[in-house]
Amino acid sequence: MNVFTVDHDLCRKDGICAMVCPVHIIDAEVGAYPTMDKHKAAYCIGCGQCMAFCPTQACAAPGLDRKDCQILRPEHMPTAEQVEELAVSRRSVRNFKNRNIPREQFERLLAAARFAPTAKNTQNLRWIVLESREQVVRLAELVVDWLRILPQADATLSEGVHASGLVSAWDKGIDVITRTAPHLAVVVAPQWHWGRTDSAIAATYLELLAHAQGIGCCWGGYLCTAFEHPAAQPVRDFLGVGPDEMAYAAQMMGYPLFKAKARPVRKQPDVTWK
Template sequence: MVKLAVDSEKCVKCGTCSDICVAGIIEPGDVPHVSKENALVCMRCGQCEAVCPQGALELVDPSLEGTMDNKIGDIGSSKQIGNYLRGRRSVRHYKNETVDREVWEKVMGIVRYAPSAGNGQPVKWMIVHDPVKVKKLAGMTIDWIKNVISEAPPEQDVTGFNLLVESWENGTDLVLRGAPHVAIAYAEQDETNPMSQFVSVDGVIALTHLDLALPSFGLGSCWAGGLFMALNQWPPLAEELKLPEGHTFIGAMMVGYPQYHYHNIPKRNKAVIDWK
C-alpha cells in the first residue's frame, strides 16, 4: 500500500498537494495526510510529490523507483523544442555497432515515465539485443508475408509485399533494415479490466517517448511496421519471443546508431485544424 511521507519541517501547509490530487484523497491539516481507506484509491501518479515547491512530501511504495536527479529544471525554449521535434527523423541506415545494455537501461529509465491511462503503467518491453536474433525476426516476418501473399484473393494488391520478399531474397532487408536491435512493447490484455481498452494507446505513447529519447544518446530509430503486423498474426513469432499468455504486442521499433546524420528540416503538409 502506498504511503504519503511528509516532512513537517519543510511543509508550509499551502494545500497545493491537496488541490492537485487527482483522486482527491489528500486531506489538508497540520500535515497533509491520506487515510488508510483512501490509500487504496491512490493512483501513485506522483502529482503531489511533483508539485510541492518545498519538496516536503514523498510517495512511498516498494514498487516505485525514483531518479537520481528529481528536479525538473529548464525544459528549453519553444524554438529549441520545436526544432528538435521537427528535426526528428526515421532512421533506416545503421552502423554495424551494438548499443551497450547500460545505455539501454538509461534510455528505458526515461521511457518508463511515459504517461498512461489511470497511471496504470501497463507497458512491458522486449529488447532484442542480439543482431542475429533481430535478423531471424526479419526472416520470420518474411515467412508471414509469403503466407499472406499465398492466401490473398486475386483482387488484392500485394505489390508492396512482393517487393519486400524479392528484396529479402536478393540480400536486402527492408523489414528491419539491418538494425542491430529491436524494442517491442507489449502488455497484458485482460478483458475483465476496463482499463485494458487503453493499453494500445499507452504502448504507442511509450514507444513515442522511446523514439524521442533515443537521439539524446546518439541513437536513431524507426517504427517497425512490417514486424508489428506480423507479431499478432503469425504464431511462430509469438512463440519465438515467448509472449506471456494473456498478453498482446503493441508495437515495435528498430534501434541503433545512425549511419548518416541529418542537417536540415524538410517540408510537411500544413496542419489541418477545425476550430470550434
C-alpha cells in the same frame, strides 16, 4: 503499503498536493495539514503527483518514499527552441552503421522512457530488446515466413501490406522488414484497451530520447502488423510474448549511417479552432 505521510516541519499547508491529485483522495484546506484516510488510500494510483508538485517535498504517497524522490534540475532543461529543433530534426532512419549500442546506453534510454505516461499510472509495460543483428534477422525471417502464408490466411491484409512484394524483396537480399538495423526494441503490454496507446507513447519517448543521443530509430510497421495477427504465433513465441500480452510497438535502432542536414516542408497543421 505505507499510508500518506506528511512532514509537519516541512509542510506549508498550501493544499497543492490535494489540488494536483488526479483521483482527489487527499483532504486538504489551505492552512491545514493534508490528510488521507485509509479507505481513500486504497484508490491511490501511485503517480506521485502530490510529491512532484510539493514545493518542500513534505509528503509521500502510499507506497512511495520521500527519500526516493529526486529533485528536478531546471538548469538541465533545454530551451524551447532546442526542444523544437529536436522534434523537427527527427527522421526515420533506415540506414545504419555496423555498430552496436552499448547496453549501458540502452539501459539509460529505457530508464528515461519509463517516465512516459501510462493510463491510470499502471506502468505495466515491458521491453524486449534484441541486442544483436543476428537476433533481429531471425525475427525478420519469421515475419517473412508469415508473409509467405498471408495470401491464404488473410488475403485482404496480404494485399494491403503488399506481402508478395515484401517477400520478393527479402528473397533478393533486400531487408525491408528491419532495414538492417542492429537492434530492435519492442514494447509489450497487457491486452487491455489502453495497451496500444501506452506502448505507442513509450516508443515515441524512446525515439526522441535516442535521437538526442545520436541514435536513429524507425518504427517497425510490418513487425507490428505481424505481432497482432493470429497467423503469426511463431513471431510472438520467438519474442516470448505471453498469452495475456501483446507486442504493440517496435523501434528499429542503431547509429545512423547518414545524418539529416535539412528540414523538408511538411503539410500545414489541419486544425479546427472552436
